[in-house]
Amino acid sequence: MNRGPVDPRLLRYAQAARGYLVVTVALGLAGTALILAQAGLLAHGLATAAHGDVAAALTGTLIVLLIVVILRAAVSYGGEVTALRAAATVKSQLRSALTARALRLGPGWLGGQRAGEIATLSTRGLDGLDSYFARYLPQLVLGVLVPIAVVARVAVADWISAVVIAVTLPLIPVFAVLVGWHTKAQTRRQWRLLAILGGHFLDVVEGLPTLKVFGRARAQEQVIAKVTDDYRKTTMATLRVAFLSALVLELTAAVATALVAVEVGLRLLYGHLGYETALLVLLLTPEAFLPLRAVGAQFHASMEGAAAAGRVFEILDTALPDGPEARPGRATAGTVTADLRVAELRLDGITVTYPGRPRPALDGIGLTIAPGERIVLTGPSGAGKSTLLALLLRFLAPAAGTIQAGGDDVAAMDLEQWRRQIAWVPQQPYLFSGSAADNIALGQPGASRGAICQAARLAGAAEFIDSLPSGYDTPLGERGLRLSAGQRQRIALARAFLRDAPLLLLDEPTAHLDPAGARLIASALDTELADRTVILISHGQGWSAGSGGRVVSMEHGRLAPVVPGGRDAALVIT
Incomplete structure (x- = not known):
């Protein structure tokens, strides 16, 4: 033109x-x-x-x-x-x-x-x-x-x-x-x-x-x-x-x-x-x-x-994928807020489609999440588990349905204020070229060295960090390639644990850890982090919902029946 x-x-x-x-x-x-x-x-x-x-x-x-x-x-x-x-x-x-x-x-x-x-x-x-x-x-x-x-x-x-x-x-x-x-x-x-x-x-x-x-x-x-x-x-x-x-x-x-x-x-x-x-x-x-x-x-x-x-x-000039620009008719972003420590999360009729894919990634999902609850999402690859986390992170906007927190539409809330209440560990966490301490404190600037060390201990990272040449001040290199996959995973978990966020989203958090490391993370979630709402993705059978939690199975973008032995989840399947 x-x-x-x-x-x-x-x-x-x-x-x-x-x-x-x-x-x-x-x-x-x-x-x-x-x-x-x-x-x-x-x-x-x-x-x-x-x-x-x-x-x-x-x-x-x-x-x-x-x-x-x-x-x-x-x-x-x-x-x-x-x-x-x-x-x-x-x-x-x-x-x-x-x-x-x-x-x-x-x-x-x-x-x-x-x-x-x-x-x-x-x-x-x-x-x-x-x-x-x-x-x-x-x-x-x-x-x-x-x-x-x-x-x-x-x-x-x-x-x-x-x-x-x-x-x-x-x-x-x-x-x-x-x-x-x-x-x-x-x-x-x-x-x-x-x-x-x-x-x-x-x-x-x-x-x-x-x-x-x-x-x-x-x-x-x-x-x-x-x-x-x-x-x-x-x-x-x-x-x-x-x-x-x-x-x-x-x-x-x-x-x-x-x-x-x-x-x-x-x-x-x-x-x-x-x-x-x-x-x-x-x-x-x-x-x-x-x-x-x-x-x-x-x-x-x-x-x-x-x-x-x-x-x-x-x-x-590209339209935003979330908020009022992409979803006309909604309230202006930032007009309402919600405290995820006390607010109940409710997904109602959520449908997500990706361009070029004939089948929706999520198809009419309905799910209620109480404050402080632990939910373990299971199911085969492509079932929609990571898409569900992306929705909560507001990386995506649903094609249909609503996400509410405390009864208010999440799409009408300020994006930065919403994400400040979330800590996230993806399948392949990204580490920057700064020191180990800088990478752990990424989501909590100004955190004390004691708080950083405590988060590393909860994630099982303290031992190998202490063995590094300069300890917590050791540069990790670009993308943290000087570390093993398991060590990078522990740094990312410590980063999430340090962030004072009431909602914790974990996508295969122990995929690169040995059984002892996985048990350590599960113990931390059950004790020191028990007051947080946790949504955890697991492809294996090693995770249990624990007390006060439940297992939710997904297949082809839909919620499967409640796993036997899990607490009634108030699931809505459409």
Whole structure:
């Protein structure tokens, strides 16, 4: 979709661009005035020198001309510095907005995206906006102001030359637009290939051990080589268009300038035009075409950043999967609250569907969860257990049905306030590259070292953490890859135990633990954490509901009959 030479979305999402454009226009006006002054002074000085009055007559003119040249350089320098600072501010705002939107869209949306593409977009892609703001937009302003000012000034001195310039000037924008349409398509394709390359390379690096074990590393080398070669060809094709368009614009400007030079020369030869006027026209004519040629050249350099910004705007405009935007007719988010320590959770007729899947992940689920209750969800893979936790975390919105807490619709509650009351341990917990203590205290900033150690003890992590080189201050490395799967699981459990959250969601919490470790976690849930509401997913038969709890079985997105021996669960099966 063509949005003109300036994308209005940049002004809507990046307010720093507005002030920058004002400064750009002001500097463009100053630069235009200096161009006219420089040409006039130079023409006067050369005409004076041609008449032999070189000494005293030229002294003042040359001094003023030197001042004008210095001011023109200062204006140009100030414009570029301002533009680069504005570009840095705009990139920072867009990156912050992109990160915030990705966080609000949640894991459900991010799971359908290429993580490498998002990373490339927010780094290398947005860096291309430097050329857009520092070079393209200033030249665009000059491309409007300078030709108008030059034609007006030349018209005062010689109307015939002004008519010739005015007639030939539109040829450059026409050719630039024709070439620009093709360049946009080429640049978009180049950006898509770069995003694919970045995403695939990240996947390969993260999965390198698996690829090596299964002997597929060489095949991935060939895939990356092919994508890289496609990117190279597209880049060269884009550069070829840019170079050819520059040739077209330069040729057009040269022909137009030559026309003016010929008619001025003939009239000067026959005495129909003064020498100083002829010099002024010849000096100003290239200045009329120069900004338009520069706009065409900088347009190509700025297209990569503009294409990346376009993709950012698409993400920023993506509808949220939860809350009033995605579910019209509901109350405004944040108007009600619920304390999960005392509020009863009720799922009524919940249905969840995933795009491209013929069968709902959850089909008419009804479930009541009392405060402080423990529920063990069992069932085969794909039964909908993890989807149920994602609903409670508000990573997903149900296609039908409601989730209520204390009688109020959860969708009408503030998202951050709701999640502050939840601690979650996923199947594959993510550890950051900070220390063990930092990873445990992730959900409880400012926690004391004693509280961190107590949470690690409950999760069975204290012993191996103490054996690390620097204990709790030992960096765990990217994704915690220095630890075993079981150790990473214990760190994640300690993180959840430390968080003072009344609702604890555990997705296969002991999948990577030995039987002794599993018993330790079960004991912690029954004793120190007995006041919390726990919803736990288990594929095996090793978990029991314990006192005051129940086992809920799921099959094909529905609740199966109550497991014999479990407490009556007040289940609603539809």
